[in-house]
Structures are given as structure tokens and as C-alpha cells.
Amino acid sequence: MSDSPVSHHSGIPSDKGPEKASDEQNAQMEQAYAQMRRKLRMTQLSEKIRHKIMVLSGKGGVGKSTVATGLALSLAQQGHKVGLLDIDITGPNVPKMMGLGGQGLHVEDGLIHPTVGHLGVKVISMAFLLEDEDTPVVWRGPIKLGAIQQFIADVEWGELDYLILDFPPGTSDEPLTVTQSLPDIDGIVIVTTPQDVALLDSRKSISFAKTLNVPVLGVVENMSGFTVRGKVEPNTKVELQAPGGKNVETISDEDGQWSATLDIFKQGGGKDTAEELEVPFLGALPFDPGVVRGGDDGVHRIVADPEGESALAFAKVVEALSEQLSEEDEPGINII
Amino acid sequence: MSEIPKLIELERTEKTAILRWGDGSEHTVPWKEIRYYCPCARCSPSRDEEGRANELRELIKSFRSEKPSVKTVGRYALAFEWSQGCSSGIHKFERLWDIANEEDPDHGKPYVHGAW
Numbered sequence: 001m002s003d004s005p006v007s008h009h010s011g012i013p014s015d016k017g018p019e020k021a022s023d024e025q026n027a028q029m030e031q032a033y034a035q036m037r038r039k040l041r042m043t044q045l046s047e048k049i050r051h052k053i054m055v056l057s058g059k060g061g062v063g064k065s066t067v068a069t070g071l072a073l074s075l076a077q078q079g080h081k082v083g084l085l086d087i088d089i090t091g092p093n094v095p096k097m098m099g100l101g102g103q104g105l106h107v108e109d110g111l112i113h114p115t116v117g118h119l120g121v122k123v124i125s126m127a128f129l130l131e132d133e134d135t136p137v138v139w140r141g142p143i144k145l146g147a148i149q150q151f152i153a154d155v156e157w158g159e160l161d162y163l164i165l166d167f168p169p170g171t172s173d174e175p176l177t178v179t180q181s182l183p184d185i186d187g188i189v190i191v192t193t194p195q196d197v198a199l200l201d202s203r204k205s206i207s208f209a210k211t212l213n214v215p216v217l218g219v220v221e222n223m224s225g226f227t228v229r230g231k232v233e234p235n236t237k238v239e240l241q242a243p244g245g246k247n248v249e250t251i252s253d254e255d256g257q258w259s260a261t262l263d264i265f266k267q268g269g270g271k272d273t274a275e276e277l278e279v280p281f282l283g284a285l286p287f288d289p290g291v292v293r294g295g296d297d298g299v300h301r302i303v304a305d306p307e308g309e310s311a312l313a314f315a316k317v318v319e320a321l322s323e324q325l326s327e328e329d330e331p332g333i334n335i336i
Numbered sequence: 337m338s339e340i341p342k343l344i345e346l347e348r349t350e351k352t353a354i355l356r357w358g359d360g361s362e363h364t365v366p367w368k369e370i371r372y373y374c375p376c377a378r379c380s381p382s383r384d385e386e387g388r389a390n391e392l393r394e395l396i397k398s399f400r401s402e403k404p405s406v407k408t409v410g411r412y413a414l415a416f417e418w419s420q421g422c423s424s425g426i427h428k429f430e431r432l433w434d435i436a437n438e439e440d441p442d443h444g445k446p447y448v449h450g451a452w
Binding site: 039180183184213332333334335336 | 343344345346347348406407408413414426428429
């Protein structure tokens with residue numbers, strides 16, 4: 001029988017023709033089967049993972065990954081089983097913050113096993129696939145979408161109390177894909193800083209969440225205020241020139257210690273936005289240079305200083321978040 | 337987004353979807369009606385023009401009656417899977433409410449790619 005391509009269209013079985021067609025069919029069947037398994041696993045995720053929380057921001061640079069990592073660690077600190085999924089495919093930072101830089105992915109039986117970071121938090125990030133951290137990921141939408149679906153469904157998370165999903169800034173493909181792929185998402189936490197531009201973009205994130213009918217669990221204001229401390233004579237008035245031409249006054253205590261919080265950007269912007277858009281305000285996180293150092297060194301502030309100001313602020317945010325979750329813990333649609 | 341009651345329950349029969357809503361109302365909608373109003377990029381444009389809309393109706397009529405599998409999409413929509421025909425549509429609750437109330441879920445707007 002001829003090897004000519006014509007024989008494939010002749011309808012007459014050839015030695016090689018049917019075999020080739022069969023290979024293609026097998027490949028298609030395998031692909032369809034893999035897709036079916038993925039869908040099934042996505043459905044099963046609902047049973048294994050109690051709460052799924054998306055962390056979004058309209059604007060970049062507001063500390064979203066720091067907040068997502070902080071929420072994960074703070075929840076883990078309270079004894080919960082937590083997973084952290086870094087969906088920021090083009091700029092994955094979470095592993096560095098979790099002290100997991102340079103790690104790879106572990107695949108077993110066709111499933112990706114998360115890497116375990118501080119306080120037992122299970123981490124999955126695109127960074128684990130990069131050969132070096134300076135290499136950018138240049139993917140078009142459909143490839144990105146496929147990678148995200150794989151990172152959701154093909155990961156052996158095990159039983160989790162919380163899965164925190166960290167996204168790139170904005171309201172583009174990534175959060176849309178996740179809300180369409182992952183069933184029963186509890187809601188979205190929006191991270192902002194108290195600047196008009198950031199707040200404007202947060203409003204967009206809130207509108208985005210409302211369009212998708214995903215509840216907004218609340219707004220977190222990051223880099224909210226910077227606390228300065230010093231020592232002078234006991235019971236002495238200290239006057240500081242704060243940003244924006246404001247004067248801040250405080251009085252030292254009996255040991256001469258004083259502290260004052262300066263609003264680097266603006267005061268209460270996140271809270272105002274939350275009130276204006278009728279979504280909960282989960283709390284404010286202080287501007288803490290230790291968070292930046294910790295992020296760079298791979299030891300988050302919560303791990304390095306579990307009783308510190310940042311750790312306590314995160315604990316308060318987590319408490320407010322838990323209240324929202326218990327309110328949102330209503331049953332979904334009953335499908336018969 | 338218009339305020340609609342929360343969808344509480346979906347009961348699937350061979351030919352119909354019984355939708356039960358938070359305000360106590362209940363609607364029985366033929367699957368074929370839901371399939372006709374599939375919001376996917378392939379089916380939607382077919383409803384823009386009468387002739388093609390009729391073709392779509394006829395095509396859907398030719399499918400055998402079957403109970404689809406269903407999954408929730410986030411907290412805002414349902415996706416149905418049939419063994420034949422299109423299963424791509426993500427049916428937002430607002431659309432299902434409109435279909436149940438015999439209103440046009442497209443609100444007379446021609447299909448524009450990406451505008452859902």
C-alpha cells in the first residue's frame with residue numbers, strides 16, 4: 001500500500017493510514033479525558049478546600065502579594081491549613097517572600113505537589129517553572145489560561161481550610177478565568193493604598209467583582225501609616241511635621257518613649273472607598289519597612305516578628321475576614 | 337445589574353429545568369429554550385438575524401431530549417453539558433431569570449464579541 005497522502009482520503013484501509021488516524025484519535029481521546037479529569041478535580045476541590053479567597057488590586061505596587069502572603073501566614077499562625085496560589089504568571093513574587101526562591105515543582109502521578117513554606121503554608125507559583133528569576137514569561141492569553149486551569153485543577157492540595165489566590169494587578173484574564181473555573185469562591189479581598197489613583201482602581205475591582213457576582217469580602221488598606229518612635233525627656237510634647245503640611249503632636253511617656261503615626265499618603269482612603277461602595281472594610285496595615293526587608297530576605301514579617309505591629313494588624317484583618325466568611329457561609333445552589 | 341431573587345434550586349427533568357428562587361417563585365423552563373439562548377460566541381450571533389435564529393431553533397429541536405450535567409460557575413452562573421450540540425455557554429443567573437420569565441435575555445441587543 002502506498003505511503004502517499006492520497007491514501008488517507010481514499011477510504012480504503014492502508015497499512016499506515018489507519019494506524020496514523022488511530023494515533024490522532026488516541027491523542028484526542030487522551031486530551032478529552034484529561035480535560036474531563038480536570039473538570040472533575042475542579043469540582044472536587046470544593047469538597048477539599050473549605051474557603052477560597054481571591055486577592056486583587058486594581059493597581060500594581062500596592063503590596064498585593066505581601067498582603068496575600070501575610071493573610072496566608074496569619075491564617076496558618078492561627079492553626080489553619082492554608083494554601084497559597086500565585087496566579088501572577090508574568091511576575092510571580094510569592095516564593096521569594098516565602099523563602100522558597102529557587103525551588104522547583106514536584107510532580108507525582110500526574111499531579112503537581114505544592115512546595116511547603118513557612119508555617120506549613122503550601123505554595124504553588126509560576127516561579128517554580130522558571131529556570132532563572134530574570135526570565136520573563138511571555139505567553140498569549142490561551143496559554144496563560146491553560147496554565148492557570150492546570151494550576152487550579154492539577155495540584156494535589158490535600159485538605160485545606162483556606163486557599164489564598166494572589167493575582168496580577170487589574171481585572172483581566174486571570175481573575176476571570178479563575179472565577180469561571182473554580183467553583184464556590186468565597187469572595188475577593190481588594191488591596192489598596194490610600195492614594196486617589198489606587199482607590200479609583202479599587203472601585204473598578206469592586207465593580208468587576210459585582211459583575212461576576214463574586215462577593216467582595218472587603219477592602220484592605222496597605223501602607224496605611226508609618227509609625228515613628230523616639231526618646232526624649234519624660235512627659236514632653238513632641239511635634240512632628242507630617243506629610244501634606246500637617247503637624248502631628250504627641251507626648252512622651254514616663255520613660256521618655258514616644259511614637260506617632262504619619263500618614264504617608266492619605267488618611268482613611270480605603271475605609272472611605274469601602275463605605276462609598278458599601279463593601280466591608282477589613283482593616284489597615286501599617287507601612288512597615290520590615291515587611292520589605294522580610295520580603296527580600298524570604299522571611300515574612302509575620303514569621304520574623306509574630307508579636308509585632310504588622311503581625312497584629314494582619315491578625316485583625318484575618319479576624320474581620322473570618323466574620324465575613326461566616327456570614328457568607330451560606331449553602332450554594334441545590335442541583336437535583 | 338438588575339436585582340433578581342437568589343437561585344436556590346435547580347431540578348433537572350428529561351425535558352425541563354425547574355428553577356426555584358429565593359422569593360418562593362418556581363419556573364419550569366424547557367431545556368431547548370435555555371439552549372436556544374446559549375450566550376456563547378458561536379450561538380449568540382445566530383440570534384441576531386431572523387433566518388439564522390430559526391435555523392438555530394430547528395437545530396436545537398433536532399437534538400434528542402436529555403438531562404444535562406450541570407456545574408456552578410463561581411457564584412454567578414451555571415454551565416450545562418449536553419452530549420450533543422453546544423455546551424460552551426456560561427448562563428448567568430440573570431439570563432436564566434429572564435428566560436424563565438419569558439423575556440429576551442439578550443434584551444434585543446445584537447451580539448458583540450466580548451461584551452458579555
